[in-house]
Amino acid sequence: MTRNTKPDFYALSWRLPIIIWQALFFLGPIVFMIAMSFFLVKNYxxxxxxxxxxxxxxxTRGYFWDSYWHTIWIASLSTLCGMLIAFPVAYTLAFRASENTRRMAIFLLIIPFFTSYLVRTFSWFVILSESGVLNAMLGWxxxxxxTMLNTTFGTLVGYMTLTLPLVVILQTLAMANIDRSLVEAAHNLGCKPLQTIWRVILPLAKTGMIVAAVFCFILSFGDFVAPFYLGGSQDPTLPILIIDTTKSGQQWPRAAVVAIMMMLTLFAVAFAxxxxAYRKRAMS
Amino acid sequence: MGNNTKTTGALTRRHLMQVGGGALLSAPFVSRAWAQTTDINVLAWYGHAEPDMVAEFEAANNVRFVPKYYAGGDNMLALIAQSPPGTYDLILSDGEFVQQLNAAGYIQEMEAADYPFDDMLHEDFTKFPGHWADGKLYSMILRGGHLGVSYNRNAMSEEEASSYDGFWKPELAGKVGHFDWHLPSLGMMSLKNGNGASLFDLTDDQWQAVQDTTMSLRPQVGGYFDYGGTFNGLKNGEMQAMCGIGDWITGVLERDGAPVASVIPKEGGIQWTESYSIGVETEKADICKQFIQYMLSPEGQVKSAQMLAYPGFCVTKAGRAMLNEVDMAEAERTGQVDGMADDPITLIREGRIHYRDVPKQQTLEDWNDFWSEYKNA
Incomplete structure (x- = not known):
């Protein structure tokens, strides 16, 4: 059988817009950013x-590496918290809720994305401040x-505001697609609930779970708003370092270096x- | 009656036609009149082109201010550097950055006789550093303010706030905030170290000592904030003392009834100064000059002192006199009454105030690098 090597212009014409889009708005800026990291700033x-x-x-700056490892740590912590908090909700929606309830819940989880993340973050001031709603309730x-604002806890609350709805949706979709007869079979064969989760549900939903975790990490890693406004810059993450670098002396090339390091890290995390996610599937 | 109604109806239709036709025919003239409104592109800190400051001038001169707001002198210089020549007609700058604006050729010479130099409250304002070069005027001082210890009255007494040592008060652990800009905060640490008038002109040893002093404050620090964050932190009580600011923030909160204040400590305070310059390639130099004259008139100075975004003190005697006349409460709150102990002009005369500057023996990068280290510590 010979392969037809003639280019399919019809198919190509359909693919072309996305190729042009990616080249203009993804590849182009990345190439420019890499080039910019070698530029110099003279007289601003x-x-x-x-x-x-x-x-x-x-x-060679110690503060860069401090920020780097701190950002990795706090984004990892955010991922862990997000995955743990989201799981019971997603489990309930996937296995206990009716189809209608699940649909409505997912719709409600999408609603936060309709509003500005910055506005949602600022609303936490009212709740988390020392004279705020939460402390008033605890006072009762x-x-x-x-002290919850300007702490790592505050930063994590901000990260959860950003990521939790998405993580719940992704986990729910991952678990909703599991063949329920497999879960029932595990129960019938005497598997306890926690064992069922650990040995049946999680392996079957692994791909979706890892995708949820990766998204949570990526969003937290690159977020400026939460560590700045709710963490009070006490967690000087890499996005804050980028702002600091551009603010003084307009050192965009140095900020580009930080941004490239962030991108390389995120690529590594995404590929890992x-x-x-697909390792075992390929083996089996 | 019926006839009347009919007549009225017919007249109404005719009237409508007349009015409509008239409006249609006059539209080009309205449009032309509208088109004659001159846009003045102004580069300034937030608030300077808001209605409370410019609406009257706009109405009286058929101009419209188109602001581009910045935060910090570095940011301002970068915006100009990255814009085509002539983009900005009017430039409001921090005093210490005028010299760099001039050196880069972004601003034009001004005629000193056009401005009220003989009415200045302090002789320094007539020859403000960097505003003159080779005997030529390049920028006109507009207003100023003093930076010192800003604090919550419920957490600190005025006596405790009267020294930078107050930031180290054990009860304030985690409650001291920084305005997230290295120049004022490190300047204050330099004053605490006794560097006085040479607070920005530090030898290597003095610079190291300033870094050590600053680092020792780190356990007290509860956060680093922009304008909004500083405002919120003080308002909701999360921060009980702030380093790097002054009445330009606490004044707004104080007007709102918050129990906050700013004082100039015994080690001295820092003055921020704002000045207007005219862009070098603008075709609207005349109207820009008129606006600067307006802002230096008594009415303009009062507007500046009462500015909603952040207050600044008057630099002209006539401006102060009018402020005393129309808003004594604000004048007293800010010490702008002759004879008051915290009169900003008296503080300058007593040598307790030093004009904010850029580092002389280190680079801005050195200071910024340390600031990043400090935040990470």
Whole structure:
């Protein structure tokens, strides 16, 4: 059988818009950002150059690595919290709720995306401040007041505001697609509920779960709003470092170095997640 | 009656036709009149082109201010550097950045005789550093404000706030906030170290000592904030003391009834100064000049002192006199009454105030690098 090597212009014409889109708005900016990391700033104006001075400077600064590891740590913590908090909700929606309830719940989970994340973040001030709603309620039972704003806890609350609805949706969809007869079979064969979750549901929903975790990590890793406004910059993450770098002396090339390091990290996490999600499936 | 109604109806239709036709025919003239409104592109800190500041001038001169707001001198210089020449007609700048605007050729020479130099409240304002070059004027001082210790009255006494040592008060652990800009905060640490007038002109040893002092404050720090965050932190009581700000933020909260204040500590305070310059390639230099004259008139100075976004003190005697006349409460709150102990002009005369500047012996990058280290510590 010979392969037809003649280009299919009809098929290509359908693919072309997305290729152009990606080239213009994804590949192009990345190439420019990489080039920019070698530029120099003179008198607050970027000048084209090919110098490694920005890379040399940022890579040798202790505060860059402190921010880097801190960002990885807090994004990982956010992922862990998000996955754990979302799981009972997603499990209930997938296995206990009716089709209608599940549909309505997913619709309600989408609604937060209709509103500005910044506005939702600011609304936490009213709830988390020392004179806020939460401390007032704790005060009724003789607890507090606790400092929640400008802490890592505040940052995590912000991350959850950003990621939790999406994580619940992804987990729910992952579990809703599991063949229920397999879960019932596990019960019939004497598997306890927690064992069923661990040995049947999680392996079957693995791909969706990993996708949810990767999304949670990516969104938290790149978020500026939560650590700045709810964490009070006490968690100087890489997005905050980018802002600081551009603010003083307009060092966009150095900010580009930080951004490239962030992208490389996120690519690594995403590829590792994909490899983990599909590894066993490929083997089986 | 019926006839009347009919007649009225017919007249109404005719009237409508007349009015409609008239409106249609006059539309080009309305449009032309509208088109004559001159846009003034202004680069400024937030608030300077808001209605409370410019609406009267706009109405009187058929102009419209089109603002581009920035936060910080670096940001301002970058916006100009990255824009085509002539983009901005009017530029409001922090005093210490005028020299760089001039060196880069972004602003044009101004005629000193056009402005009320003989009415200045302090002689420094007539020859403000960097505003003149080779005897030529390039920027006109508009207003100023002082930075010191800002605090919540329920958490600190005025006496405790009267020294930068107050930031280290054990009860304030985790409750001291920083305005997230290294210049004012590190300037204050330099004052605490006794560097006085040379607070920005530090030898290596002095710079190291400033870094050490700043680092020792880190356990007290509860956050680093922009304008909104600083405002919220003080308002909701999360932050009980703030380093790097002054009455330009607490004044707005104080007007709103919050128990906050700013004082100039015994080690000294820092002055921020705002000045207007005219863009070098603008074709609207005349109207820009008129606006600067308006802002330096007594009415303009009062508007500046009462500015909704953030207050600043008057620099002209006539401006202060009018403020005393029309808004004594604000004048007293800010010490702008002759003879008051916290009169900003008296504080300058007593040598307790130092003009904000850029580092002299280090680069801005050195200071910024340390600021990032400090935040990560």
């Amino acid at each position: 104006r970027m000048t084209e150059a090919f110098e490694f001075v920005n890379w040399g400077r940022m890579m 039972v003789g607890l507090g007041p606790y 997640g994909i490899a983990l």
